[in-house]
Amino acid sequence: MEAIVTIENLRKYFDIKKSIFSKPRKVKAINDISLNIPRGSIFSVVGESGSGKSTLGRLILKLIEPTSGKICFEGEDITDLGSKDLIKYRREMQIVQQDPYNSLHPRKLIKDIVGEGLKIHYKLPSDEIYVRIKEILERVGLREEHMFRYPHEFSGGQRQRIAMARALVLRPKFLVLDEPTSALDVSVQARTLALLKELKESLELTYLFITHNLAVVDYIATHVTVMYLGKIMELGSKDEIFSNQKHPYTMSLLEAIPSVGRGKRIRKIPRGEIPSPLDPPKGCLFHTRCVQAMDICSKEEPDEIEISKGHLCRCHLYS
């Protein structure tokens, strides 16, 4: 499948200072990541808090600058584009964030929230803008009359639909969904996920779907990337990762969701804390929590190994 987004050796290091007297230290939020996001996929990024998922999404959208590496969109290198040259890509790549309560301006009407991007990006007459806003609201299950209301008049699920409409009104090709349902009630989550799936098909979109919830991944994803402390531990098609996972970290994540039940059962991995990203372990980043760790794991970092076509794993068990 042709890639819509390609990333090569991407790094993002943040300088952190604990106090004015201490030397700055680096958090390697994204540490040498390469991947291809196939057009039309729901490419899911999973991992515990702090693994670098949101940073990856924001780098691809060029909301933050990488420390090094390359980002291509539809074959074009966009890594070094300035804000003027990025305008076209800003339309084509959009984001929907987790929190539908804080992401919508409380004192703006829905028509102005949804229509803001249209005014920035297109010089359309106001009646056409009106029609586009009305159409996209209907597309996400809202109505024309909702255009004249304020965010506080809506439920969490409806607000998330408004945020989706705001992104989709620009007719993007690629959407970063950063934990789009985790702030919603379970029943609303299911309906929102079904809507996202339907919109992906009918509007021919590609999603980068960020979540820590593997049950959600099981429902929606076509591809899965498992991240840990800024690195990819395992990557493959959803079916391959759920039925033939190789990395002990992936296994531990899958074991935590009984509803999936397709994961191979292995001994439980201790639930120990994720190490500080300021002081990551030497060797394999996961070895301090891995029940299958061997001598080599604390000494040498494993390379990425191709288990089968499109299925990559970074673990000494397979080298």
Ligand SMILES: Nc1ncnc2c1ncn2[C@@H]1O[C@H](COP(=O)(O)OP(=O)(O)OP(=O)(O)O)[C@@H](O)[C@H]1O
């Ligand atoms: N602007 C920033 N300045 C300093 N450190 C940052 C910044 N943004 C992210 N980080 C650090 O980078 C690492 C990765 O953060 P990121 O938010 O990408 O992780 P995540 O997997 O999305 O986590 P979560 O699920 O909690 O959102 C963390 O250690 C975080 O503290």
